[in-house]
Amino acid sequence: MHIGKITAKYIIPIGIVAFIAAFVIGIKFFVIKVGVDQVGVRTIIWGVKRGIVQKDYGPGWHRAVTAIDQWDLYDSTVQTLELAKEPSRLGHDERKEAAIRTADDYDVSADIIVKYQIKRGEAWQLRQDIGVGERYKIIVENETRDIARSVLGKMVERDLYNPEEKRKRAAEFKIQLTERLVPRHVDIIDVLILELRFDPQLERKIKNIKLAELDNVLNKSKALAAEQRGITQTIDADTEAIAQKITGDKERSITVLDAETTKKTIELLAEADKYLIQKKAEGDLYKQQRKADGNLLIKQSQAEGERLRREAISGMGGDIIVALEAARNVNLADVNISSLDINLLDVDDMATRLGVSDIKGKLRVDTKTFKQIQEMLNQPRGTDTGKTK
Template identity: 85%
Template sequence: MHLGKFTAKYLIPIGIVVFLVLFVIGIKFFVIKVGVDQVGVRTIIWGVKRGLVQKDYGPGWHRAISGIDQWDLYDSTVQTLELAKHPSHQGHDERQEAAIRTADDYDVSADLIVKYQIKKGHAWKLREDLGVGERYKIIVENEIRDIARSVLGKMTERDLYNPEEKRKRADAFKVQLITRLSDRNVDIIDVLILEMRFDPQLERKIKNIKLAELDNVLNISKALAAEERGITQTIDADTEAIAQKIIGDKERSITVLDAETTKQTIEILAEADKYLIQKKAEGDLYKEQRVAEGNLLIKQAQAEGERLRREAISGMGGDIIVAMEAARNMNLADLNVSSLDINLLDVDEMATRFGVSDIKGKLRVDTKTFTQIQEMLNQPKSTDAAKPK
């Protein structure tokens, strides 16, 4: 009973330990892990199908039985080969700069950076062609140095400090490197020429050539500047002449416009005066005509009145007028009249006494006729005051 409890108590931990040991042994001897930045190549060394498996294995866990499977792992990322005098990283990848002999027989060293990558799906073929290891890196470096000597060695001292020429050489470098390594299962990403260093003799020569070119450029620039100053002075003189001409034309135009304006003003004033005189003459003529017509009407009225007066005086009315004049000139204050003999209210009798008579010896004068005769007698003799002015 106690033995059973003891067995049950320690059986589970022992089982877990045995499982972990078997799991570790299985991982170590039966599987392999390919990293995310790696590609695996498998070779079957024992079994029915022996030899290199023509397939690349990507990241993950794969069968790797010891004594049956052999694995080779390669870098699947973009790799950098730096051939420089002072590389940016230290270690086993350190390289010396590329040595070049130019077409002018000068020694030049170049710092190069080449980006490359194993072709996708061709890692097994790289293993088949070159065997185990990283021999492909040595091949890439040798090809780079050889192409650097052939491509960059064609440059002359003038090309060495020409940026455009360096870019052309880098492009030609990349094309040749791609062509050569296409059968080596390697893809060239890019080629960059960092720096080119010359020996002291060539550097002095290039410096002298560069200074001579700069002096030539400076002299040309001075000549162009002098020429431009002459052109500028000519332009200034031409501009000043044009400005003076414009000012003169402007003043002449103003004078001409002023004269034309004055002439037009005088003509307008003359026309206005002429119109005013004409209208004034027409007004005076019209006034004289109206005055003459008025005077004529006055004369005609006076003549007609005189004629009527004469007719009135030549007839029976003349006696009445004489009687009226006598009566007007009578001073009643000094006259004694008997109301028994004379009735002052009897107009007919009074008219008869003043000399007015008719065929029958008595004239009847109505009040209306008497009033008209009296008004005619009261009119002034002269009508000069009634004339229009």
Template identity: 35%
Template structure:
């Protein structure tokens, strides 16, 4: 039983010792941080800053021998802006996560007013700028040796940014600040120069952003008056162009109307030509029809005349034959009786007085002989 109690005491003592050793003999570096260790004495190595960057994890921290300086290795932000803009940014980030709060705290320590400079033509221009940077990887110990503190290297960033911006953007005319292409070219130039300057101090420039530009109120009024004057000029040009276009429109309208009239006259002439051609074709058809009808009528008349002539000929021939046959018949004994009969039949006598003494009507032969008939 005593052994178990002793073992338990030893385990507890060992755990406490480990805990104490971990807190007093080691240091923990979190993510996003880089440590720099300085040896106070030449024990277990040379005295001074250890030429090495220590990343996240547990590292040696011997009392009285080691001292540590922890640097934020994440991307830092320095804003050159107005206090109103800074307060608005703080209000936005106050609703976000702890990481964003960390960004807010880091950016606020490096904030300053807008970068103010004189343009080439003497006007004051204020630039709202955001700069992104960090300590160069594997060079944190160098920065510590040269500058000694994190606040000092951020101050170097602020000073160098203002100097570079004034040197490069100060060569621009005030009116050129309105040109986005010129601003972009100057920003690229400033970034290149600033990156080289900060690299000598073990600072890595990520980017530089020109967010806003403010001018002197007098210059802004001058620009406004100029823009209004330019607009008046453009308006007058537009009006003159409109008048020119109006004359051009009238000319085009007149030409179009003339072309329409020509087309209408051509259509009328074409219609008349087509009508004349149609009338000619109709007249030709009518003439052809009349000619055909006349030919047909002539053929019919000829056919009729031929048949009429044949009929007349036949009639004449029949009459002649009848006369011949009649003459032949008259030459016969019965012919004399027929002639006498026709003579008697054709007599149209009224009341006559015949002497019965001279004529004996009972003597038939005598009567027939008197009228030329033959009783035989």
């Protein structure tokens, strides 16, 4: 019973260890990992179908049974071939640059950089046509050196220090190298010519030629500067004359405009004074005419009032006026009147008693007419009793 408990206690750890061991053995003998910067080519070495599988394997885990599958891994990123001097372990520079002989028989060494990449989906063809390992890199370098000799060898001493010529040769270099490596399943990304180094004799010759060219350019520049200086002085003189002319024209224009403005102002003021005087005269004339019209209306009204007064006095109205005057002159305080004989409220009777009579002996004047006559009599002489229209 005790032995059974001990056995159950160690079953789980033993199982875990066995699983890990099986996983490690499986990874080692049954699968392979292709990295993110790699491409895999699988070759079946035992079985019914043997040979290279016509397919590129990307990053991840793939079957790799020992004694059945053989795998070759290639760099899938952009790679660099640099042909330049490199320091070696022995303490001196290892010459890897491209050696060139120019068209005019000068030895030149060129530092060249080539960026290239295995074509996508053609790694298995590269393995099939070129072989295993990095043989394709040797082919890229050999082709680069060969094309460098053919393309850069066409240059002469004047081309060696001409940047534009170097760029043109680099473009031609890229085209030819791309054509050479298409069957090798390699893409050329770019070609750069960094530096061209010459032997001392050629370098001195180029330096002297360059100095002579610079002196020639300098002399031409000095002559051109002198010519331009004369042109500049002429332009300055012409500019000064034009500026003075513009200033004079401006001052004259200002004077003319000032005179015209003053004249226009005087004319406007004169017209304004004339208009003011004319309107004032018209106003005075209108005032006198309206005043004369008013006086005429007053005179006409006075005459009409006098005429109406006379008509009133010449008729029955005269009797009424006399009666009113008599009534006005009566001092009631000194007169004793019997209310039995005289009715003071009977207007007709009172008027008859005061001397107003008609054919029947009765007053035939209504109260409104009587009041108007009384008001007319109360008016002082010479005032207008009529209404002015």
